[in-house]
Amino acid sequence: MKTAFLSSFVAASALILGACGSENVTTESDVTVPADAPMATDGPAANGMNATGTVMVGGAEMLPTRNIVENASESPIHSTLVAAVKAAGLVDTLAGTGPFTVFAPVNTAFEKLPAGTVDTLLKPENKAKLSGILTYHVVSGRMTAADLAKAITDGNGTATLTTVQGEKLTAKMDGTNVVLTGEGGSTAIVTQADVPQSNGVIHVIDGVLMPKA
Numbered sequence: 001m002k003t004a005f006l007s008s009f010v011a012a013s014a015l016i017l018g019a020c021g022s023e024n025v026t027t028e029s030d031v032t033v034p035a036d037a038p039m040a041t042d043g044p045a046a047n048g049m050n051a052t053g054t055v056m057v058g059g060a061e062m063l064p065t066r067n068i069v070e071n072a073s074e075s076p077i078h079s080t081l082v083a084a085v086k087a088a089g090l091v092d093t094l095a096g097t098g099p100f101t102v103f104a105p106v107n108t109a110f111e112k113l114p115a116g117t118v119d120t121l122l123k124p125e126n127k128a129k130l131s132g133i134l135t136y137h138v139v140s141g142r143m144t145a146a147d148l149a150k151a152i153t154d155g156n157g158t159a160t161l162t163t164v165q166g167e168k169l170t171a172k173m174d175g176t177n178v179v180l181t182g183e184g185g186s187t188a189i190v191t192q193a194d195v196p197q198s199n200g201v202i203h204v205i206d207g208v209l210m211p212k213a
Contacts, residue, residue: 048192055195057204058106064196068102069095071197077204080110080118087122088131094138098199100164101143103180105188105208113208135165136182136211142200145193148178167211184210 048056055062058077069091072078081104085091094100110118121130139161143151151159152171159171170181178190188207195202 057192057195057202062195062197062202065198067095067199068098068100068197068202071195071202072102072104077106077108078104080107081105084110084118084122084130084134087124088127088134090131090134094199096199098140099142099197100200101139101141102200102202103137103139103169103188103190103205103209104202105137105205106191109188109205109207132165132211133208136163136167136169136209137205138164139169140164144201145203148193152178165211169209180205180207180209182209183212186210 055064057071057075060074060076062071062074066074069082069085072085073082085094094102120126121133143161148159148171151161152173157172161169161171163169167183169183172179172181174189180188180190186207186209188205188209190203191206192204195204
């Protein structure tokens with residue numbers, strides 16, 4: 001998966017260097033993605049595909065006609081994330097018009113948290129905290145791998161993304177990997193990019209990003 005993302009990222013970077021007229025991302029390091037930003041459809045795939053060209057995540061087909069919640073619910077490696085979205089009352093939001101860019105932690109990402117963390121967050125009394133953590137993984141607008149590559153380039157190696165939660169994430173290259181860092185110090189690697197949704201795009205990540213508090 002990491003190799004697949006790198007191929008897409010390198011291809012996107014090449015396109016950017018060859019044509020610097022993209023309007024999807026600001027030229028500053030603090031990224032703004034317009035709501036009507038088009039989704040890249042050409043170039044090497046940044047995700048797994050089956051023989052018919054359908055994007056696969058965790059062995060499940062991701063259909064571009066389905067919304068973020070519908071596709072995530074089909075992914076066997078995102079069952080914890082889906083349970084958290086339901087517990088936080090964010091289903092209607094993430095199934096809405098958007099568009100949204102979601103950095104989606106896999107189940108093993110949640111398993112790396114301290115013991116009992118997930119169970120505690122899923123309790124009704126912690127709904128607000130859980131919602132804050134989840135929306136920290138969401139950026140308004142559709143940000144493709146090409147947009148992220150341009151943002152990192154324009155930011156002299158660092159892209160700053162403002163999340164729906166309000167705090168920021170930073171994105172950098174670390175060797176062949178794109179690494180996201182939360183304000184709370186947590187990090188995650190993008191392992192699968194550009195999973196198309198009817199209301200945005202999902203990028204699969206291997207860690208849970210934490211805000212300051």
